[in-house]
Amino acid sequence: MADPTAAATPVLEVSGLTVAYGDTEVLRDVSFTLAPGERLGIVGESGSGKSTAVSAVLGLLAGDGHVTGGSIRFRGEEIAGVPEARMRQLRGRSIALIPQDPMTNLNPSMRVGDQIADALRAYGTRGRAAVRAHVVRLMTEAGIPEAERRRRQFPHEFSGGMRQRVLIAMALAGDPDLIIADEPTSALDVTVQKQILDHLQKLVDDRGMSLLFVTHDLGVAADRTDQIVVMHRGAVAEQGGPAQVLFDPQDDYTRELIAASPKLVVPPRDGADDTGDPVLEVRDLTRVYPLRGRREELRALDGVTFTAARGRTTAIIGESGSGKSTTARIVLGLETATSGEVVVDGTSTTSSTRADLARLRRFAQPVFQDPYSSLNPTMSVERIILEPLTIFRVGTKTQRRARVAELLDQVALPRSVADARPGELSGGQRQRVAIARAIASRPELLVCDEAVSALDVLVQDQILTLLRSLQEELGLSCLFISHDLAVVADFAHDVVVMRSGRIVEQGPVDRVIDHAEHEYTQALIAAVPGDQLTRV
Amino acid sequence: MIRFTAVKIGEAAITFVLASIVIFVGVRSLPGDPALAMAGEEATPERVAQIRADLGLDEPMVVQYLTFLRNVFTGDLGESTRTGQAVTEMIATTLPVTLWLSAYALAVAVIAGVALGMLAERFRGRMPEALSNVLALVGLSVPNFWLGLLAILLLAVSLGWFPASGYVDVLSDPVRGLYYLTLPAVILGTSLAAVITRQTRASMIETMNTDYVRTARAKGLSRPRILFRYGLRNSLIVLVTIIGLQLGGLISGAVVTERIFALPGLGKLTLDAVFARDYPVIQAVVLVITLAYIVINLAVDLLYSVINPTIRTGVSTP
Numbered sequence: 108m109a110d111p112t113a114a115a116t117p118v119l120e121v122s123g124l125t126v127a128y129g130d131t132e133v134l135r136d137v138s139f140t141l142a143p144g145e146r147l148g149i150v151g152e153s154g155s156g157k158s159t160a161v162s163a164v165l166g167l168l169a170g171d172g173h174v175t176g177g178s179i180r181f182r183g184e185e186i187a188g189v190p191e192a193r194m195r196q197l198r199g200r201s202i203a204l205i206p207q208d209p210m211t212n213l214n215p216s217m218r219v220g221d222q223i224a225d226a227l228r229a230y231g232t233r234g235r236a237a238v239r240a241h242v243v244r245l246m247t248e249a250g251i252p253e254a255e256r257r258r259r260q261f262p263h264e265f266s267g268g269m270r271q272r273v274l275i276a277m278a279l280a281g282d283p284d285l286i287i288a289d290e291p292t293s294a295l296d297v298t299v300q301k302q303i304l305d306h307l308q309k310l311v312d313d314r315g316m317s318l319l320f321v322t323h324d325l326g327v328a329a330d331r332t333d334q335i336v337v338m339h340r341g342a343v344a345e346q347g348g349p350a351q352v353l354f355d356p357q358d359d360y361t362r363e364l365i366a367a368s369p370k371l372v373v374p375p376r377d378g379a380d381d382t383g384d385p386v387l388e389v390r391d392l393t394r395v396y397p398l399r400g401r402r403e404e405l406r407a408l409d410g411v412t413f414t415a416a417r418g419r420t421t422a423i424i425g426e427s428g429s430g431k432s433t434t435a436r437i438v439l440g441l442e443t444a445t446s447g448e449v450v451v452d453g454t455s456t457t458s459s460t461r462a463d464l465a466r467l468r469r470f471a472q473p474v475f476q477d478p479y480s481s482l483n484p485t486m487s488v489e490r491i492i493l494e495p496l497t498i499f500r501v502g503t504k505t506q507r508r509a510r511v512a513e514l515l516d517q518v519a520l521p522r523s524v525a526d527a528r529p530g531e532l533s534g535g536q537r538q539r540v541a542i543a544r545a546i547a548s549r550p551e552l553l554v555c556d557e558a559v560s561a562l563d564v565l566v567q568d569q570i571l572t573l574l575r576s577l578q579e580e581l582g583l584s585c586l587f588i589s590h591d592l593a594v595v596a597d598f599a600h601d602v603v604v605m606r607s608g609r610i611v612e613q614g615p616v617d618r619v620i621d622h623a624e625h626e627y628t629q630a631l632i633a634a635v636p637g638d639q640l641t642r643v
Numbered sequence: 644m645i646r647f648t649a650v651k652i653g654e655a656a657i658t659f660v661l662a663s664i665v666i667f668v669g670v671r672s673l674p675g676d677p678a679l680a681m682a683g684e685e686a687t688p689e690r691v692a693q694i695r696a697d698l699g700l701d702e703p704m705v706v707q708y709l710t711f712l713r714n715v716f717t718g719d720l721g722e723s724t725r726t727g728q729a730v731t732e733m734i735a736t737t738l739p740v741t742l743w744l745s746a747y748a749l750a751v752a753v754i755a756g757v758a759l760g761m762l763a764e765r766f767r768g769r770m771p772e773a774l775s776n777v778l779a780l781v782g783l784s785v786p787n788f789w790l791g792l793l794a795i796l797l798l799a800v801s802l803g804w805f806p807a808s809g810y811v812d813v814l815s816d817p818v819r820g821l822y823y824l825t826l827p828a829v830i831l832g833t834s835l836a837a838v839i840t841r842q843t844r845a846s847m848i849e850t851m852n853t854d855y856v857r858t859a860r861a862k863g864l865s866r867p868r869i870l871f872r873y874g875l876r877n878s879l880i881v882l883v884t885i886i887g888l889q890l891g892g893l894i895s896g897a898v899v900t901e902r903i904f905a906l907p908g909l910g911k912l913t914l915d916a917v918f919a920r921d922y923p924v925i926q927a928v929v930l931v932i933t934l935a936y937i938v939i940n941l942a943v944d945l946l947y948s949v950i951n952p953t954i955r956t957g958v959s960t961p
Binding site: 165167169195196197198199200203204206207208211212213214215216217225226229230261263274277280281 | 852853854855857858859860861862863864865868872873876877880950951952953
C-alpha cells in the first residue's frame with residue numbers, strides 16, 4: 108500500500124471524463140486519480156457507467172462510443188483520443204485488463220498456452236523455447252498447477268476459477284504498470300473468489316503494480332482497495348477511503364447501497380414458528396447422470412434428506428455443482444430422481460400420476476434466476492400472468508383479468524405494464540412479473556432458484572422485501588436456492604448446506620451461521636467478502 | 644479423436660447401405676419389365692423367362708439385393724442398355740470432369756465468399772458492405788443457367804477471353820485444363836459464394852463482438868492477428884457446417900452447368916441416361932452421387948471436430 112502523496116506522477120489521472128454513445132451521454136464529468144502501487148475500487152450497479160469508464164481508459168469503447176470531454180492521463184501522457192497505434196502499444200504492456208467473465212473471455216478454439224504466447228509475442232518475446240518457458244512460468248505464478256501439461260489444453264477443459272487464472276496470467280504477461288480488473292470474480296463461487304482475489308492481490312503487491320478494481324460488490328471493494336469511487340448513473344456519487352465511504356457516507360445513494368448490501372448477520376425475524384408441520388419432505392434423494400463416453404457416472408445428488416416447514420423459508424446453499432438446483436428441479440417435478448422420495452403437502456410426488464403432478468404444479472411454483480430468459484419475450488405481461496390461471500381453469504375470463512390486475516398490485520407493478528412485453532421492462536420489474544406469475548395459481552410453496560442472484564443489490568433488496576411481505580400476507584412457504592450466504596442469512600429461517608450432491612449441515616439459520624459445525628460451512632462463511640461491511 | 648473418426652466412418656457405412664436399399668428398391672419399382680424390354684415385342688414367354696433367369700430377376704428380392712450389393716463392391720455396375728458399354732467405365736471417364744468442376748467451383752466460392760464477407764464486416768455501414776450485400780443478393784437470386792448464358796455471351800463470344808465450351812483433362816495439361824474450367828466453375832460457384840458471403844459477414848460480426856476478441860484487443864494484439872486467429876477461426880465453425888450443407892447443391896448445379904458449357908461430366912451422362920431410360924446407368928449415377936454426399940458429410944464432420952475443439956475432447960475436466 109503506497110502512500111499516494113509520495114508519488115510524483117499518478118499512474119492514472121482521469122479528470123472531467125465525459126463519454127457518449129451516439130448522442131446519449133453515459134458518463135458525465137468523472138474524475139479520479141490512481142497513484143503508483145495504489146488500489147482503487149470503482150463500485151456501482153449495472154448501468155452506472157463503471158465498465159464504460161474502464162473501456163474508455165483502454166480505448167475500447169464499443170460501437171459508436173466516444174470520449175466527448177475531459178482527459179485521461181496515463182503516467183502524465185494524454186491517452187484520450189490518441190491514435191489506435193499508440194493505444195495498441197500501451198495495451199497489455201502498460202495497461203492490462205482482467206475481464207469479467209472467464210467463460211467468455213478466452214478464445215474457445217485456441218489452446219490456452221497459445222493465447223498467453225500470443226500476448227508475449229506481441230510484446231516482443233522471440234524464440235519458441237523462450238516463449239514456452241515464459242508461458243509456463245506465468246501460468247504457474249497465476250496458480251495453475253501442472254502448467255506444462257495444461258498449457259496445451261483448450262479453455263473448455265478448464266474450470267471457471269482456472270480460466271480466470273489464465274486471464275490473470277495473460278494480464279501479467281506484459282508486466283504492466285496498471286492492471287484493470289473488471290469484476291474479475293463475480294462469475295465465480297465465493298471460495299474460489301477469495302482464493303483468486305488473495306492471489307491477485309499478492310501478485311500486484313509483489314510487483315508494485317497499480318490496480319483499478321471494478322465491482323458491483325461494495326463488500327469486496329472495501330476489503331480489497333485503498334480508495335473507493337462510488338458511481339451512480341454515469342457520475343461519481345462519492346469517493347474516499349473505504350472506512351470513510353462505509354462509516355461516514357456523504358451521499359444518499361451510497362447510504363442506500365450500504366443499507367441494501369446483504370451482510371453476513373442474522374437479523375431477528377418474524378415468520379411462522381416451526382410447528383413441525385412440514386410442507387415439503389425430501390427423503391434420501393439420489394440423482395445419477397451417466398457421463399457420455401465414460402464408465403463412471405455423475406452423482407448429482409446423493410442421499411439428500413431434509414424437510415421444509417410450513418410458512419417458513421428454507422434455503423439450500425451451495426456452490427456450483429453442489430446439486431442445489433437439481434434438488435429444486437426434482438421438487439418441482441421438472442426432473443425425476445434416480446431414487447428417493449419427495450413428499451409435498453403429504454403426497455408423494457416421485458411416484459406420481461398425471462393428476463398428482465397437476466396438483467403439484469398448482470401447489471408449488473418456481474421463480475427462476477434469470478428474468479431475461481425465463482419470460483417468453485413474445486408474450487405480453489398480462490398473457491404471461493394469465494397463462495397459469497387459464498391452465499388451471501381458475502374463474503371466468505373476466506375474473507382472471509381482474510386477478511391479473513390484483514396480482515400486479517401485489518407485486519407493486521403499475522397496472523399499465525400489463526400490455527408491455529418483457530423486453531420493455533427492467534430486470535427488477537421482470538422478476539416481479541415472474542413472481543406474479545408464480546403466485547397467480549395461489550400456490551403454497553414457492554421455489555426460488557437463485558431468484559435474486561442476477562439483480563443489482565438495491566433491486567435485490569426490493570425483491571427480497573417483496574417476497575417477505577408476500578410470505579406474511581399469503582402464508583407462503585419458500586424453498587430458496589442460493590449461492591449467496593449473506594442473502595440467505597438475511598432472508599431464510601432454516602438452511603441446508605450442500606456440497607457435491609450431499610448435505611453437509613442443516614438447521615436454523617442463526618445456528619448454522621453463528622455456530623457452523625462443518626468445516627465446509629465454516630470455509631463458506633470465511634470466504635464471504637465484506638468483513639468491514641458487517642461492522643457498519 | 645480415433646474413436647470419434649471410427650464412429651463417424653461407421654455411421655457413413657450404415658448410411659450408404661440404407662441408401663443402396665432405397666436406390667435398389669426405387670429402380671425395381673419403376674414401371675416396366677426390363678426382361679420384356681430386352682427381349683423385344685415378338686419374344687416367346689420362354690425367351691422372356693430365360694432372360695429373366697439370366698438377369699436373376701426370378702430370385703427373391705433379398706437375394707437380388709445381395710447380388711447387387713456384391714456387384715457394387717466388386718466394381719461391377721452392369722452395362723448400359725443404350726451403348727452396351729460397362730457402366731463402371733462410363734463413370735470413370737465422366738466423374739473426374741464433375742469432380743474437377745465442383746472442386747474448382749468450391750475453391751472459387753470459398754475464397755470469394757470469405758473475402759467479401761470479411762470485407763463487409765470490416766467496413767460496416769460503408770460502401771464495401773453495401774457492395775458485398777448487393778453481390779450476394781444477385782448471386783443468390785439470378786439462376787445459374789441465365790448467368791452462364793450471359794457469361795458465354797459476354798466473356799466468351801464478345802470478348803473472347805474464355806472458351807465457350809470444351810474440356811481439357813486437368814491432369815495431363817493443368818494450365819489449359821483449369822483455363823477451360825474457369826468460366827463454368829465461377830458460374831457454378833456463384834450461389835455458394837453468395838451464401839458464404841452472407842454467412843461470413845454474419846458470423847464475423849458476431850465473433851468480432853465477443854468478449855474474447857475484446858480481451859485480445861486489450862492484450863495489444865495486431866489487427867490482422869485478431870481478425871484471422873480470433874475472428875475468422877471461430878467463424879469457421881459455423882461456416883464449415885453451412886458449406887457442408889450447401890455442397891449437395893453444388894453437385895446438382897453441376898448437372899445444369901455441364902449442360903450449358905457442354906462438359907462431358909456426370910451431369911451430361913445423367914441427362915442422356917434419363918432421356919434414354921438407361922436404368923443401369925441411372926442407378927449407378929444415383930449411387931455415385933449418394934456416395935459423394937456421404938463422403939462430403941463425413942469430411943465435414945471430421946473437419947468440424949478439428950476446427951471446434953470442444954467436440955473432440957468432450958467432457959471438461961476441472
